[in-house]
Every structure is written in structure tokens, then in C-alpha cells.
Amino acid sequence: MARHGAELLPELPAAIARAIGAYLAALRFERGLSLNSIDAYARDLGRYGTWLAEAGVDHLGEVTRTHIEDFALHLQDSGLAPRTRARGLVAVRRFHSFAHADGITDADPASEVSPPREGLRLPKALSVAAIEAMLATTGGEEPAQIRASALLELLYATGARISEAVGADLDDIDLETGLIRLYGKGGKERIVPFGSHAQAALGAWVSRVRPGMAAKAKAGTQAGALFLNARGTRMSRQTAWKIVGRAGELAGVGTEVSPHTFRHSFATHLLEGGADIRVVQELLGHASVTTTQIYTKVSEETLREVYATSHPRAR
Structure with a gap:
């Protein structure tokens, strides 16, 4: 039936x-x-x-x-x-x-969300200063802070989707070369580099905190994940979202930032820094460059703002 x-x-x-x-x-x-x-x-x-x-x-x-x-x-x-x-x-x-x-909710949060108009919706990206403020909230020595630092640094360093980050295994990362294997839509594999800040944060997590959490896993459970929870099993996406939200709150950025905010910021900052769109497409794991092109509009908006505030005859 x-x-x-x-x-x-x-x-x-x-x-x-x-x-x-x-x-x-x-x-x-x-x-x-x-x-x-x-x-x-x-x-x-x-x-x-x-x-x-x-x-x-x-x-x-x-x-x-x-x-x-x-x-x-x-x-x-x-x-x-x-x-x-x-x-x-x-x-x-x-x-x-x-x-x-129907009285199920007291308000309609979708009432001010415009119907989709293909090609006009710009992603939200934080400034470099706002991202750095969020990363700075995880600078302590507590295990939860070290784990949060590793996760946030990886998200910003690679532009990984949250499902890709929490889905990564320890064997997918090479701390010496600064490379991680990510599995995107449809299981498509890509190799993405990460810089020294993420390397240091991930190194601290892998060497100092993760082994203790992995030891708590029960026999037969999956403990090979890169990011673990207190029970020694794979971190959930819900937990990752809470880590991002908490960092946003502590940094004064707001609690409504999401893991995707890091992905948008990663792409936008690369393009603003002069990266080729095809390279950004490969790093993001987009099947088509058309999807990546939305970030060029963000960069164009930034250029307009800088021009408007800097050029003596812009106004």
C-alpha cells in the first residue's frame, strides 16, 4: 500500500x-x-x-x-x-x-520572509572581526573550550558544511600536511586545506582531549569520529549548532548565527581576498559554479560600500 x-x-x-x-x-x-x-x-x-x-x-x-x-x-x-x-x-x-x-504558535516568523526570487538572495557573512571575536571565546583550557575551538576553527578554515564536519573521521584529517577529506552531497569526496590556526586548535583537541573522551565509548560503538561527545561517540549536529550559537552569544554577535554563517563567511572572505571563483567552488564542494556565484554579489556589495565611503566624489 x-x-x-x-x-x-x-x-x-x-x-x-x-x-x-x-x-x-x-x-x-x-x-x-x-x-x-x-x-x-x-x-x-x-x-x-x-x-x-x-x-x-x-x-x-x-x-x-x-x-x-x-x-x-x-x-x-x-x-x-x-x-x-x-x-x-x-x-x-x-x-x-x-x-x-490555528493557535499552535503565538507569532508567524515567516511573515516577513519574502518569497524566493532566484538569484537575488544574498547569504549572510560576518566580518573578519566578528569571526575572530567568536573564535576568541574558545581560548580557555577546559575540554569543552578546546573542542569548541577545534570545531569553529575547522568550519572557518574549510567552509565545511556542519554535516561534513561532524561526519569526518579521525582518519580523514592529516595534521602534518594541514589537509582534511570531506564528504559532501551524494558522498562526493574532496580534499580541503586548512591553515596554522586550525592546525593548532585541532592538534590540541586530538592530542589532549579527544583520547579521554574516546576511552569512554562503550564496546562496539563508533568512536572513530573526529569530533566526539562526552560519551565517546560522534558529536551530533545539534551539539555543533549549540557550540556555534554559544560562541556568537559570548562574542556579542548574537545567538542566531549558524554553522552555515561560517561557510558563507569563508567563501566571501576568500573572494574579497582575490581568490578565483573556480577555486572557491572546489573548496565548497559545489557541483556548479553557478551556486558559488552568489558570493560574488556579496563581494560586489562590499566594494560598493567601500567606494561609497572612501571616494571623495562618490556622493
């Missing part, structure tokens, strides 16, 4: 799953949408619910406008077709409108 609607949803936090199920039921019984349309909504909202769970969000009331904007950027970087990405964001906006109208 074919599965439809809510039956297609992946395993999600209970509150989010209930809200999506209620929306799908409303689409079917109140609006009379076809099963094919409901299935499309289920796939789009299942993808959104999974992303929220990975961001540590368990209830719709916790979702902010920044979450939705970051999800839009996630879709843009996902390799999905433009029409699929646009449909996914429309589904999210309608879902939040329903949740607010």
Missing part, C-alpha cells in the same frame, strides 16, 4: 511532527488538495522539520525569522532544482501561517 501525507514524514521532534500532521490534514480535508500535492508538502516540510531538529529546535514557537532565512540558504546550497527550492520555502511560509492562525 502506498504511503501518503504524514506517513512520509521522517522521525521528527513530537511537537513539530504533530504540527506538520495537522497542517497536512487541513490541506486534505479542508482545502481538498490531491494526494500528490499533499505528498509534495510532506516531503518539503519533512526536509524543513529535519533541518530544525538538527538546529536544536523542538517546538515551532522557538523558530525565528533567522531560522527560516538560514533554511532558505540551506536549500540554495543543497543542490536541489530551483523550482524545488522555491516550492520548499513557499511550503514553509504557508505552514507557519497556518500554525499561527
